[in-house]
Amino acid sequence: MFLWEVGEIVRNTLAKRPGAFKVPATGLEIYVVRNFLSAQECAGLIKRIDSDLKPSGLLADEPDPEFRTSQTCDLQASDSLVNQIDHRIAHFLGLPAEYAETLQGQRYAVGQQFKPHHDFFYTDQPYFPAQEKVGGQRTWTAMGCLNDVSAGGQTYFERAGVRITPKTGNLIIWNNLDLAGEPNTYSLHQGMPVEAGTKYIVTKWFRGRKWGYE
Template sequence: MVTATESYAVPIQAHPAARKVPSPRIEMYILPNFLSGEQCARLIDTIEAQHRPSTITGYNGDDVFRTSSTCDLSPHDPDAADLRARLCALSGIPESHAEPLQGQRYEVGQEFKAHTDYFEPDRPEFAQFCSVAGQRTWTYMMYLNAVDAGGATRFKVADKIVQPEAGKLICWNNLRPDGSPNAATLHHAMKVRKGRKYVLTQWFREKPWG
């Protein structure tokens, strides 16, 4: 039986344009031009029309820890539905394990400080957010535009900085092979210095969502 953390990278491993990040600390891939310019433009328009202030699942005392805006894309949106299906095909993960697709918007000076996407098992949020669908497994994140200055994603432990480029996809496994959280996935959505940044994120779970 294949577990939630095993073999899900196999389809993207076989993609001719996908590059594996050469780090022993993190299982991570980069795929340029996953989205077309037209798709990116339409998705940016959707985020612009529907964004709201971003939140975090567990307050840590820092009021400026995450200063972006968030957009929850409707599963009935044609672009969102098509993208969700493509991501599931690319990941090999059943669509039933996918969270709702989410967009993020960053103005100048906005950021999401260093954080992980998994839920800490010893925190109250774990029982609240993981009791049904289980832990987050893979993150698939897509940049929708190039940023004039700043806005990179920094993986400090893995010693990798990813620059925003329209249509670029990055994905990583939030868990180790034994299913425990991988702290090396710590990443920082760095401040935008000039322009604006748009990204889309698809998170996957161990069990069916909902």
């Protein structure tokens, strides 16, 4: 499947989903689905995230120690709740579940952030050959908000002119590529610093092909 075809499948599928609201944005396809996750599911995911946290990493070297300061939990696909949500997100986007990385959880305490970045892979970077072997380019991102944040913690797409406040159960979906299937620089986004409370999210990245070694 060509990368532009992946975009077309999701675009056409979301157009038929009554709950998928397309956010007005400059140069970017981005959607919000309210109450995609139940309060019980959010609580269960938060419990799992808290049980196995580690510092969030980066694929490429970054000299700024404050670039990404959150903590991450690699959730297990063998867990029944994680597996159920993995497949529900994939079905909602109209893509095979095998095209996506397993759900990953993130926790942001006060002051923690993720500075402006893209989710797509830079194909000229040393890390890309390894990523090409395990599914290739990242296409769509689905991010689930697990709790309301007292202050701060918005996801800010500066170039697209969109700022989204985390709300319990909401799912945010965006296309990291353009209509031709090329990396879209308008997908630049950041996790704004949390000013009060704690922020929990789960993130699911879709690839251009089946994820994992074939």
